[in-house]
Amino acid sequence: MVMGKFDAYKIDLKGMKDNTYSCEYVLDNHFFSDIDAPEVRSGNVHVALNVRKTAGIYEFTFEIDGVVQVVCDRCLDDMDQPVSSVDILKVKLGDDYLEDGDMVIIPEDEGEINVAWYIYEFIALDIPIKHVHEAGKCNKAMEGKLNQYLRTLADDENQDEDESDDSVTRDKVDPRWNELKKIIDNN
Numbered sequence: 001m002v003m004g005k006f007d008a009y010k011i012d013l014k015g016m017k018d019n020t021y022s023c024e025y026v027l028d029n030h031f032f033s034d035i036d037a038p039e040v041r042s043g044n045v046h047v048a049l050n051v052r053k054t055a056g057i058y059e060f061t062f063e064i065d066g067v068v069q070v071v072c073d074r075c076l077d078d079m080d081q082p083v084s085s086v087d088i089l090k091v092k093l094g095d096d097y098l099e100d101g102d103m104v105i106i107p108e109d110e111g112e113i114n115v116a117w118y119i120y121e122f123i124a125l126d127i128p129i130k131h132v133h134e135a136g137k138c139n140k141a142m143e144g145k146l147n148q149y150l151r152t153l154a155d156d157e158n159q160d161e162d163e164s165d166d167s168v169t170r171d172k173v174d175p176r177w178n179e180l181k182k183i184i185d186n187n
């Protein structure tokens with residue numbers, strides 16, 4: 001994470017005047033490209049954050065609602081993935097930084113927490129492990145090529161002759177094809 005880009009996501013716990021605080025975020029493509037994580041590259045997500053302090057614990061409630069773009073497992077094109085969840089994070093001030101389940105301890109002398117990465121993680125966790133376009137919505141050309149490619153690969157594995165040629169071909173393979181094949185093989 002680059003410093004500065006996520007300043008708006010800092011919550012000043014020590015500076016909280018009341019026992020409640022709320023704010024809203026609209027995450028756009030900039031947010032996802034700035035956070036630079038592999039799973040989600042773009043999207044439009046609304047986040048309503050409510051913080052409530054009781055007995056020294058700050059309970060953060062994130063209401064997340066929107067659409068992100070992820071890569072379709074079947075055709076590798078981008079697809080829209082709706083995300084909608086309510087996530088809770090409990091934050092306490094303490095001596096050292098510590099993360100334990102849904103509880104985070106923030107050093108007292110820091111007194112603030114940046115929630116940008118937590119929000120990203122909640123969104124990423126809301127994406128199903130297997131995500132594909134609705135029936136008929138896949139990139140037909142790509143799907144055809146993939147099927148053809150996977151058949152060729154299966155044929156190659158059955159043939160031991162001409163190994164040097166084979167390894168050259170495989171070196172050129174887009175790593176995503178291999179990832180995809182792994183996913184298919186595991187199903």
Ligand SMILES: [Zn+2]
Nearest residue numbers: 072075133138
């Ligand atoms: Zn697809």
